[in-house]
Amino acid sequence: MEVDREGLLELARKAKENAYAPYSGYKVGAALLDGKGGVWLGCxxxxxxxxxxxxxxxxxxxxxxxxxxRDFTAIAIVGGNGTGPAEPCGQCRQTLVEFSPDMEVVLEDGRGRPIYHKLDEMLPWHFGPMRLKED
Ligand SMILES: [Zn+2]
Known part of the structure; x- marks a missing residue:
C-alpha cells in the first residue's frame, strides 16, 4: 500500500531526527516516494x-x-523548528527535476500542515536532459 502524503511527511520528520547539522542547527528530513511505492529517506x-x-x-x-x-512521484521535506516551510534549495530542485519534473513536493507550514507544489512549477524553464539530445 502506497504511503499517503501525510504519511510521507511523517516519514520526513523521522528522517530529520538523523540530521547532522552542528553548524547551522537547521535540521532537515526528506522522504522520497518512488513510482513503485518505495520510500527513500534522507537528512x-x-x-x-x-x-x-x-x-x-x-x-x-x-x-x-x-x-x-529513477522514477519518483513525490517528496516530503521537513526542516527547522516551526519556522515555516523548508523549501528545497536550487541545487536540490535541479537534481530532482532531472528524474521526475512532475513530482509533487510536500512541505509543511509552521504548524505542521501540508503545503503542496509541483516540482516543475518550483523550477520553471529548467535545464534538463532533453537539451542534451540531438534532434
Ligand atoms: Zn538543497
Missing amino acids: NVENAAYGCTICAERTALLKAVSEGV
Whole structure:
C-alpha cells in the first residue's frame, strides 16, 4: 500500500531526527516516494568544510538512484523548528527535476500542515536532459 502524503511527511520528520547539522542547527528530513511505492529517506549532512554539506533531498535521491530507482512521484521535506516551510534549495530542485519534473513536493507550514507544489512549477524553464539530445 502506497504511503499517503501525510504519511510521507511523517516519514520526513523521522528522517530529520538523523540530521547532522552542528553548524547551522537547521535540521532537515526528506522522504522520497518512488513510482513503485518505495520510500527513500534522507537528512542533511553538514561538514566542517561547509562546501561538502549535502541536503536531505539529495541524500534521499542519491540513495534511490544508486540503487537503480529513477522514477519518483513525490517528496516530503521537513526542516527547522516551526519556522515555516523548508523549501528545497536550487541545487536540490535541479537534481530532482532531472528524474521526475512532475513530482509533487510536500512541505509543511509552521504548524505542521501540508503545503503542496509541483516540482516543475518550483523550477520553471529548467535545464534538463532533453537539451542534451540531438534532434
Ligand atoms: Zn538543497
